[in-house]
Amino acid sequence: MPELPEVETTRRSLEAPLVGRRVTHVVVRDRRLRWPIEPDFERHLTGASIRAVGRRAKYLLVVTDRGTAMIHLGMSGSLVRVPGTTPVVKHDHVDIVLDDDGVLRFHDPRRFGSIHWIDGDPASHPLLASLAPEPSDAAFGGAYLHRITRGRSVAIKHVLMNGQLVTGVGNIYASEALHAAAIDPKTAAKRLSRERCDRLVAAVTATLARAIEAGGSSLRDYVDGAGNAGHFQTESAVYGREGLACPRCGNAIRLLRQGQRATYWCAGCQT
DNA sequence: AGCTCACCCTGCGAGC
């Protein structure tokens, strides 16, 4: 599933084909996503003109003259603009039909994704209102990370993956950023010095930027809005590389379980 | 409030 780089790559690839298009028709084949798609979703979106394709954290925002469709890709979702003649396959849950005979197709085998309609300002939607600043935002800096980690005894990796504290970083890039910053993922958040917070923020920002540059990571099935796979997975230093040599110090990369999630790290150079 | 854990769901690869 998509972390911020995959969502941002999807957003960029959809911008040109979608902006200026009008929605002529909406087909929902399965409403059972993380939350059921509201009964009025099709009615709200049909006839709307798309003004912009935005993003907040891992949510895509299809902004129209009538309101905003907020789409989360969950673990296995994709949103692809396909020709209208493209056959529907299993797990193609929603089609947003456009006035150029293209279709914006939402596909999500695991159905951990979600689709909401927002009438007013997206920023005030409950799912977005309490999110942390974007990693690219000036408010997200070493001072911020240092402040929010005081008094928190959880492992720093958990902080990176908590959307209320840091947005856009999921399981792959949490491991990658901690390795880049040479910080042990198990470190209690509150024990990080200000200097290490500076280093970690820089690593998060750089890792996400590099991944966006690579078009995201395609581990199983991720594709962007044009159906293209990313290739960051070939650049990863630790993720998915248990037993292989750490590119920085040569020690064997280890696999550890934090909560229910896998963490890859190097005991040789991450302290 | 912070932390841990279970859970939502399908598919796939490993091991027997």
Next chain:
DNA sequence: TGCTCGCAGGGTGAGC
């Protein structure tokens, strides 16, 4: 070949 098990990019909410 066919089974069971464990794991997969995320996020919420219950219960301590």
